[in-house]
Every structure is written in C-alpha cells, then in structure tokens.
Amino acid sequence: MTERVLIKDLSALADQTVTVSGWVETVRDQKKVQFVVLRDESGAVQLVNPRNTDADGIVIPDEPAVTISALTQGSFVTATGSLKHDERVKLGGLEIKLDSLSVASLADPATPIAPDSGIDKRMDWRFLDLRVPRNALIFRVQTTLEHAFRTYWIDRGYVEIHTPKLMASPSESNAELFKLDYFDTTAYLAQSPQFFKQMAQSAGFGKIFDIGPVFRADPSFTSRHATEYTGVDAEVSWIDSHEDVMVMQEELLVAGFTAVAQKHGAEISELFGIDIVVPSIPFPRIPLHEAKQIVAARGHVIDRADDDLDPEGERQIAAHVEETFGHQFVFLTEYPTSIRPFYHMRSDENPALTKSYDLIFRGTEITTGAQREHRVEILEAQAVEKGLDPRELDYYLDFFRHGVPPHGGFGMGLARVLMLMLDQGNLREVTYLFRGPTRLTP
Amino acid sequence: MTERVLIKDLSALADQTVTVSGWVETVRDQKKVQFVVLRDESGAVQLVNPRNTDADGIVIPDEPAVTISALTQGSFVTATGSLKHDERVKLGGLEIKLDSLSVASLADPATPIAPDSGIDKRMDWRFLDLRVPRNALIFRVQTTLEHAFRTYWIDRGYVEIHTPKLMASPSESNAELFKLDYFDTTAYLAQSPQFFKQMAQSAGFGKIFDIGPVFRADPSFTSRHATEYTGVDAEVSWIDSHEDVMVMQEELLVAGFTAVAQKHGAEISELFGIDIVVPSIPFPRIPLHEAKQIVAARGHVIDRADDDLDPEGERQIAAHVEETFGHQFVFLTEYPTSIRPFYHMRSDENPALTKSYDLIFRGTEITTGAQREHRVEILEAQAVEKGLDPRELDYYLDFFRHGVPPHGGFGMGLARVLMLMLDQGNLREVTYLFRGPTRLTP
Structure with a gap:
C-alpha cells in the first residue's frame, strides 16, 4: 500500500515529512508560489510549492512546479512534503510544503458537472457528484446505520438470511413486477422478501433479518420511489401482536440513530446544518381512524379513494405529533383490512381491522409492519377474499400447513430513512446509483 | 412477546416454573406417561406428562394429556411446567414436567421428507430441511462470518455500498446474462458489482465493500454453481499491487474464521465432526506456472483448452500445499492475460501475465482478485484486444477519464466459503434457497 496519511489525521501529527494521496480540488498556479488543495475521503489539505527562480528572478521550470502547472481538477496524485502547522492557513490550520508530487491519473480538463448542475445531470456523472464531501458522507452514515442495525439484531440472537431475488411466481401481487426469461421458463424479481422471511419462521429460525435489494416495476416519478432499493427486513417468532414488532423496531432505530449521532453527528451538523435527534422510546402510537380525524381537524381533505392517508395527510399527522409530543416518529395502527395484504392478521375484536402498522418519520412512511396470519385455513380464506388464486400460493401455504409459530415483522426502506434523517428531498441523493x-x- | 426461555438457557436455571416454545420433534404417548421432545432454534428438551388415572386405574382424558395425544410432529407449541434437573435424562440432563401445553399451529401429519431423502426432495421442502439442527447451524455460522467480515472492514474505515442489480448493459461479458424488459428498454441483471465498485474508487471513497446477490445465467449443474448467489466484494484505493489485496483478504478471513471458531466451534465439532481451523498468516503463494508443474509432477494431466487449472488441478495443488505447508489456503498468482478479463492490470515485466490471483480453499477456488488497470488508454486497448466494443463500455471508461487512483479488489462467493469451511459437498446445502x-x- 502507498504509505499515505489520511488527511483528517494530519492535525494530530507533529511537523514532519508526510505522504498524502487524493484528488486535486483546486490549483492556484502563481508566479512565486503554487497552491493545490488536495482532498481524500477524510478531508482536504493545502499543498504549497514556492517556485525557484534563477539569479535574474526568472522562474525555473523544475519539479514539482512543472507537474503542478499541468494538473487538472480531479486528477489523483500522491504528494510528499513537510507538514507545517500554521494557524494562518484557513484550511485546517496546516499545510504541506511539497517535496514531490506524482500523478496517478490525470483527469480530463473538461468537468461535466458544476455545483449548480441539476439532479439528473449530477446522476449522469454520479462518480463526480459523490466526490462532494456532503454526498460522500451520506454513505458513511449509511454504513454506520446498517452496522448498528445488524449489531443490535446479532446481539439478540437474530440470524441474517439472504433471500433469493429470482422467484417462480409473483410474491405479493401481479402489479409492478419485473419478468425475465429463465432458461425454459419465466422468473420474477422479488418485490419483497416477505414469503421467504416467513419461511424462516416455519423453519424454526426464531428471529431473522435480511438486508438486500427489492424490485418494483413502478412507473412513478416521485422523489420517494425507485425501481430498485435496499430493503431492511425483519421477522420474529412467538409474538403476541404487532406491538412486539413495534417495540423491537423502535429499539432498533434508537440503536441506529445513536450510532450515527456519535460517529457522524458533528460532521452532519457541519455539512447538512442539522442535528441528529435520537428518538425517545416509546414512539407515539395513533390508530389510523384517529389520525384521520386529527388531519381533518387541521383542515386537510384527504384525496384518496381508499381508506389510507395521502402524502399530505402523513405530513399533517407528523406535524401534529411534532407539535403535541415533540417526536419525529409516529406509529399509525389499526389499518383497515381493505388496504392491507391478505397475510396481515386481523383483529380478534374487529375483523375489519388488521394487527398492523405504518411507521411515519418526519411526515413520510418508512415501514409497514404486522403480525402475520399463521392459521392456514384463515390465511387461505383471506387470500381468496383478496382475489388471489390459492393454487399459485401453494408453496407459500405449505409453510403453514406443516407448523409455524405466531410471527410478525416489518420492511423498511433504507434510503427513505437516510433521506429523512439527513433532511434530503429526494431518494436519488441517498442512493449510491x-x-x-x-x-x-x- | 411470549415470555419463553430459550432451551439452551434452561441448564443454567434452577428448578422452577418455565415456559418454552418450539416445535414437536417426537411424541411418545404411553399409557402411564407421555413424553414430547420439543425443539427450538437453540436446542431440544424433553417434556414429560404423567397421566392421571381414576380409582380403577383407568386413564383420565384430561389436559394436557388429550392435547399431547393429538400432537403431530412439526407442530408449534408453547409449554409451561416445572423444570427439573435430572442426570438420568439423556437429553441435556433435564426435563420439564408439564402444567400446560398450548398448540399454536398443528402440523399436517404427513411429513414429506425423511432424514434419508435425496437433496432435490429436501430442497422442495427446504423449510422442513432447515429444522434439522445441523442445517440451521449453517446460517448462524454465516451470520457470524459475515458480521466478522463487516466489522473487520468497518473498523478500518471501509464504506459499505449497495450496487444496483439492474444495469443498462452487460457488466463483463454477454455470456450467462439474464435480460428483462424494463419499461421501454432492456435491462440486465448484474453478474458482479465489478464496475460499480470501481466507480467508488473514482468517486474517492477509498475503501469499500459490498455484500449482495449476483446473477449468472449459467446452465451448469455442478455442485459449485448457482444462478444466484451472495457475492462478498471489496475494492481498495492506493494499492501498489495485488499483493496488498491479498494481505487484506487473508486478514479478513482470519477475522471471520476466528469469530466462527469462538462462537460456534464446539457446536460445529459436535454436528459436523470437524474442527474450524483458523488459518495462519501469510497464506502460501504459488505462481500459476509453478502450480502447474507441481500438479504435473503429482501425475495429473490438466484437461483444459486454456491456461487455467481444472478442478482436479485445484484439488492437487491444495493437497500439495496441505502436505508441504500444512495450510488449507493457497494464493495462485501470475495468471496469464489470456484467461483474465480486460480490466486486470498486466505485469510491468511481462505483459503476458496479470497482477491477479485466485484463492483456493480446500481445493476449490473461492476468489479472484486483482489490481485493476486504471490508465484509461491502456484499459481501452485491453478491452479492444479482448474483442469488446469500447462504445458499450463508455460509461465505465468515463470513471477513468476523470481521474482514478490505483486500486484493486476481489470477489468471493459466500456460499463457497461456507461449503468448504463446513466440509459440505454442495452449494445447495449452504444456501438458504x-x-x-x-x-x-x-
């Protein structure tokens, strides 16, 4: 490996000879002195090179001056020189006086995007867009968030599974489905790991999680939809109701937010201008019918044919919760059977309601969770009631015919959590590609 | 949640009333006493129910006796009773004298698979197959192995990325590719995250890893091939050669094997009859041409048209390494350019050789790694030489045109590592589905 020092670690070093590697952010090629701002994944530092002159005061075309003059923005270089702490240097209070500079890769001088480029243009040149410190930080935050989720689960005995993405039949509905030729037959891309994580319950795995891609052939162009995204899923045996799932999910989110706040809080505050608020437990819970009354009382008329909230309704109930409880999360419960899939368990007291919930974070839904119906006769009847053909679900119903514990779980969109946590307006900003x-x- | 005790935790408890939940493994419904072996994800325990008789010695049809008599194998139940440590009980030296038993889900009495069922039949009923303790253990081992890999990387500043599986053009070759209709165009399923993890290098991410599904439309029916599997990938900037990648990978594997040995060593020894050997560092390294001489000297004639080893050759070189160095791993290096993809960097001294390696574990290849060519003119020339159309690679070549550090990485099949670690003969055994x-x- 190149024996480089990460730029963020320079400030803790005494003045000495150091080597740093990264890409050129700016060059100021002046007559008497040259300045290069070099950035790596951890920060930026100023390189300085006083030019040598001959007896007549004419600049000598020596190294590294000649190389610096030819540098283009975005070129990757390794620089060695004398680290000097100097409070007058704006950038981090230090600079490196160059001994040598070697170019690993010279960038095309044409820079296709600028700070004010539109989002589509930036996505075309995503690898350049991701060099912006704020954009790169998003993926370090994602890494920390996910690792905290996994650690929370693994410390509690969960098993991580990788469910297949190629399926012989649609997982939930025939809508929004990608189909492909699969040797002599047809395969479908999984719209969720739902059936396969339920299979783990029948297999006796107890508690499982699965983080992986899911696919939706959704023609929507909103800021909140993607055709491929990373799903964060969990499923747990021996629950009494969806409340057990909610308790687990709020603990999980607290673990994730705590890790992000500790590791990246200062940097997020600096680059995004926001504080990461670790939510308090328990999150507020509001039955959907009450939420609709609250939204109506705030003057919003819900514009939907079904019984669900619309996006503005989600924002309104979140605003109410923020004002009333000072909380950024709210569980909406008691969803009507009419707007839930066949495998959600229904309430014993009122079969028009399910034992399910949505989780709203800062006004946008990030999760649907539920206790699942595990009694096969009821499950099959509910499938028929929803217009599904039980023969197509036969392999799934088999999981229940051969014994299965009561269970439930949730699915959460990773990018949605990141988008809302970092106050971004669009999934595109928080998705790698x-x-x-x-x-x-x- | 049901307030159950995990069965493995019973032995540490004093005799008291306990509740356990799991599935019925066996029932012995005798006249005077009933025995149920109950299993959960952590172990098995014997439940005992002495039957009550009336004054005439006739059995009374009371509870839980009646419920027990109706139990089928595989049913999920919750049992409450008095825990009693008793050395005479073979199964763990304890039993639970039942107070009550409630059935959550009664299994179909027909059990479609038996311990001697063939692998295809077992795969048809995978959720039942996974109830076998040894099969379930595989996924707890996988969880530990992956978490140790991620922790190794995250402790060293790596960023976890999720590369997209939907692509506009083939990633490496047109062979073995799944195609799908994507709105008004065609998409391909990613055969590897190769190009996208290299993109992270140009984006300045420094060090990244990616664990996710990859897809190969490979018609092979061998024990070592699948059409979808979990790839474990890493890519690192500022390497000097593939040797840097190899050093990282051997450290990573040591971290993974150490975690597995510590957490599951005893159970693996009990259920698989093998010891997890944490490999010593450095792993042996043998140039491919030497490996071929060694294999030839052992009497094996390689049966391949190209310059690579065949599977028997891999087994032979592994046997040599085991005999000579007592090591289960070997890096084969100096692969010819002819059998490597266009993006592998070639040796400065001999352009007929690449700066790449394969890693063989117990006689089977688990990894290909390399330094990548980052100089765009050379990269493009190598693509043309391999018969690729650079126009189709334009978006990939852009990563290099705008500056990129020297970099390299590897891809490793998760299931292959597990298969070999646990001495299994087939990927089917170590893949969830x-x-x-x-x-x-x-």
Missing part, C-alpha cells in the same frame, strides 16, 4: 423508470445508468 | 437452471422454488 439510483434506478427509476428512465434511469438505468451509470 | 438455492437457485439453479431447474430450481426456482420454493
């Missing part, structure tokens, strides 16, 4: 109806590249 | 040319269900 976004996929939508008109976006398959790079 | 295997996918092959004729296997898309359950």
Whole structure:
C-alpha cells in the first residue's frame, strides 16, 4: 500500500515529512508560489510549492512546479512534503510544503458537472457528484446505520438470511413486477422478501433479518420511489401482536440513530446544518381512524379513494405529533383490512381491522409492519377474499400447513430513512446509483 | 412477546416454573406417561406428562394429556411446567414436567421428507430441511462470518455500498446474462458489482465493500454453481499491487474464521465432526506456472483448452500445499492475460501475465482478485484486444477519464466459503434457497 496519511489525521501529527494521496480540488498556479488543495475521503489539505527562480528572478521550470502547472481538477496524485502547522492557513490550520508530487491519473480538463448542475445531470456523472464531501458522507452514515442495525439484531440472537431475488411466481401481487426469461421458463424479481422471511419462521429460525435489494416495476416519478432499493427486513417468532414488532423496531432505530449521532453527528451538523435527534422510546402510537380525524381537524381533505392517508395527510399527522409530543416518529395502527395484504392478521375484536402498522418519520412512511396470519385455513380464506388464486400460493401455504409459530415483522426502506434523517428531498441523493423508470445508468 | 426461555438457557436455571416454545420433534404417548421432545432454534428438551388415572386405574382424558395425544410432529407449541434437573435424562440432563401445553399451529401429519431423502426432495421442502439442527447451524455460522467480515472492514474505515442489480448493459461479458424488459428498454441483471465498485474508487471513497446477490445465467449443474448467489466484494484505493489485496483478504478471513471458531466451534465439532481451523498468516503463494508443474509432477494431466487449472488441478495443488505447508489456503498468482478479463492490470515485466490471483480453499477456488488497470488508454486497448466494443463500455471508461487512483479488489462467493469451511459437498446445502437452471422454488 502507498504509505499515505489520511488527511483528517494530519492535525494530530507533529511537523514532519508526510505522504498524502487524493484528488486535486483546486490549483492556484502563481508566479512565486503554487497552491493545490488536495482532498481524500477524510478531508482536504493545502499543498504549497514556492517556485525557484534563477539569479535574474526568472522562474525555473523544475519539479514539482512543472507537474503542478499541468494538473487538472480531479486528477489523483500522491504528494510528499513537510507538514507545517500554521494557524494562518484557513484550511485546517496546516499545510504541506511539497517535496514531490506524482500523478496517478490525470483527469480530463473538461468537468461535466458544476455545483449548480441539476439532479439528473449530477446522476449522469454520479462518480463526480459523490466526490462532494456532503454526498460522500451520506454513505458513511449509511454504513454506520446498517452496522448498528445488524449489531443490535446479532446481539439478540437474530440470524441474517439472504433471500433469493429470482422467484417462480409473483410474491405479493401481479402489479409492478419485473419478468425475465429463465432458461425454459419465466422468473420474477422479488418485490419483497416477505414469503421467504416467513419461511424462516416455519423453519424454526426464531428471529431473522435480511438486508438486500427489492424490485418494483413502478412507473412513478416521485422523489420517494425507485425501481430498485435496499430493503431492511425483519421477522420474529412467538409474538403476541404487532406491538412486539413495534417495540423491537423502535429499539432498533434508537440503536441506529445513536450510532450515527456519535460517529457522524458533528460532521452532519457541519455539512447538512442539522442535528441528529435520537428518538425517545416509546414512539407515539395513533390508530389510523384517529389520525384521520386529527388531519381533518387541521383542515386537510384527504384525496384518496381508499381508506389510507395521502402524502399530505402523513405530513399533517407528523406535524401534529411534532407539535403535541415533540417526536419525529409516529406509529399509525389499526389499518383497515381493505388496504392491507391478505397475510396481515386481523383483529380478534374487529375483523375489519388488521394487527398492523405504518411507521411515519418526519411526515413520510418508512415501514409497514404486522403480525402475520399463521392459521392456514384463515390465511387461505383471506387470500381468496383478496382475489388471489390459492393454487399459485401453494408453496407459500405449505409453510403453514406443516407448523409455524405466531410471527410478525416489518420492511423498511433504507434510503427513505437516510433521506429523512439527513433532511434530503429526494431518494436519488441517498442512493449510491439510483434506478427509476428512465434511469438505468451509470 | 411470549415470555419463553430459550432451551439452551434452561441448564443454567434452577428448578422452577418455565415456559418454552418450539416445535414437536417426537411424541411418545404411553399409557402411564407421555413424553414430547420439543425443539427450538437453540436446542431440544424433553417434556414429560404423567397421566392421571381414576380409582380403577383407568386413564383420565384430561389436559394436557388429550392435547399431547393429538400432537403431530412439526407442530408449534408453547409449554409451561416445572423444570427439573435430572442426570438420568439423556437429553441435556433435564426435563420439564408439564402444567400446560398450548398448540399454536398443528402440523399436517404427513411429513414429506425423511432424514434419508435425496437433496432435490429436501430442497422442495427446504423449510422442513432447515429444522434439522445441523442445517440451521449453517446460517448462524454465516451470520457470524459475515458480521466478522463487516466489522473487520468497518473498523478500518471501509464504506459499505449497495450496487444496483439492474444495469443498462452487460457488466463483463454477454455470456450467462439474464435480460428483462424494463419499461421501454432492456435491462440486465448484474453478474458482479465489478464496475460499480470501481466507480467508488473514482468517486474517492477509498475503501469499500459490498455484500449482495449476483446473477449468472449459467446452465451448469455442478455442485459449485448457482444462478444466484451472495457475492462478498471489496475494492481498495492506493494499492501498489495485488499483493496488498491479498494481505487484506487473508486478514479478513482470519477475522471471520476466528469469530466462527469462538462462537460456534464446539457446536460445529459436535454436528459436523470437524474442527474450524483458523488459518495462519501469510497464506502460501504459488505462481500459476509453478502450480502447474507441481500438479504435473503429482501425475495429473490438466484437461483444459486454456491456461487455467481444472478442478482436479485445484484439488492437487491444495493437497500439495496441505502436505508441504500444512495450510488449507493457497494464493495462485501470475495468471496469464489470456484467461483474465480486460480490466486486470498486466505485469510491468511481462505483459503476458496479470497482477491477479485466485484463492483456493480446500481445493476449490473461492476468489479472484486483482489490481485493476486504471490508465484509461491502456484499459481501452485491453478491452479492444479482448474483442469488446469500447462504445458499450463508455460509461465505465468515463470513471477513468476523470481521474482514478490505483486500486484493486476481489470477489468471493459466500456460499463457497461456507461449503468448504463446513466440509459440505454442495452449494445447495449452504444456501438458504438455492437457485439453479431447474430450481426456482420454493
């Protein structure tokens, strides 16, 4: 490995000879002195090179001066020189006086995007867009958040599974489904790991999680939809109701937010201008019918044919919760059977309601969770009631015919959590490479 | 949640009333006493119910006796009773004298698979197959192995990325590619995250890893091939050669094997009859041409048209390494350019050789790694030389045109590592739900 020092670690070093590697952010090629701002994944530092002159005061074309003069923005270089702490230097209070500079890769001088480029243009050149410190930080935050989720689960005996993405039949509905030729037959891309994580319950795994891609052939162009995204899923045996799932999920989110606040809080505050608020437990819980009354009382008329909230309704109930409880999360419960899939368990007291919930974070839904119906006769009847053909579900119903514990779980969109946590307006900003109806590249 | 005790935790408890939940493994419904072996994800315990008789010695049809008599194998139940440590009980030296038993889900009495069922039949009923303790253990081992890999990387500043699986053009070759209709165009399923993890290098991410599904439309029916599997990938900037990648990978594997040995060593020894050997560092390294001489000297004639080893050759070189160095791993280096993809960097001294390696574990290849060519003119020339159309690679070549550090990485098949670690003969055994040319269900 190149024996480089990460730029963020320079400030803790005494003045000495150091080597740093990264890309050129700016060059100021002046007559008497040259300045280069070099950035790596951890920060930026100023390199300085006083030019040598001959007896007549004419600049000598020596190294590294000649190389610096030819540098283009975005070129990757390794620089060695004398680290000097100097409070007058704006950038971090230090600079490196160059001994040598070697170019690993010279960038094309044409820079296709600028700070004010539109989001589509930036997505075309995503690898350049991700060099912006704020954009790169998003993926370090994602890494920390996910690792905290996994650690929470693994410390509690969960098993991580990788459910297949190739399926012989649709997982939930025939809508929004990608189909492909699979040797002599047809396969479908999984719209969720739902059936396979329930299979783990029948297999006796107890508690499982699965983080992986899910696919939706959704023609929507909203800021909240993608055709491929990372799903964060869990499923747990021996629950009494969806409340057990909610308790687990709020603990999980607290673990994740705590880790992000500790590791990146200062940097997020600096680059995004926001504080990461670790939510308090328990999150507020509001039955959906009450939420609709609250939203109506706030003057919003819900514009939907079914019984669900619309996006503005989600924002309104979140605003109410923020004002009333000072909380950014709210569980909406008691969803009507009419707007839930066949496998959600229904309430014993009122079969028109399910034992399910949505979780709203800062006004946007990030999760649907539920206790699942595990009694096979009821499950099959509910499938028929929803217009599904039980023969197509036969392999799934088999999980229940051969014994299965009561269970439930949730699915959460990773990018939605990140988008809302970092106060971004669009999933594109928080997805490494976004996929939508008109976006398959790079 | 049901307030159950995990069965493995019973032995540490004093005799008291306990509740356990799990599935029925066996029932012995005798006249005077009933025995149930109950299993959960952590172990098995014997439940005992002495039957009550009336004054005439006739059995009274009371509870839980009646429920027990109706129990079928595989039913999920919750049992409450008095825990009693008793050395005479073979199963763990304890039993639970039942107070009550409630059935959550009664299993169909027909059990479609038996311990001697063939692998295809077992895969048809995978959720029952996974109730076998040894099979379930595989996924707890996988969880530990992956978490140790991620922790190794995250402790060293790596960023976890999720590369898209939907692509506008083939990633490496046109062979073995799944195609799908994507709105008004065609998409391909990613055969590897190769190009996208290299993109992270140009984006300045420094060090990244990616664990996710990859897809190969490979018609092979061998024990080592699947159409969908979990790839473990890493890519690192500022390497000097592939040797830097190899050093990282051997450290990573040591971290993974150490965690597995510590957490599951005893159980693996009990259920698989093998010891997890934490490999010593450095792993042996042998140039491919030497490996071929060694294999030839052992009497094996390689049966391949190209310059690579065949599977028997891999086994022979592994046997040599085991005999000579007492090591289960070997890096084969100096692979010819002819059998490597265009993006592998070639040796400065001999352009007929690449700066790449394969890693062989117990006689089977688990990894290909390399330094990548980052100089765009050379990269493009190598693509043309391999018969690729650079126009189709334009978006990929852009990563290099705008500056990129020297970098390299590897891809490793998670299931292959598990298969070999646990001495299994087939990927099907170590994949949650295997996918092959004729296997898309359950």
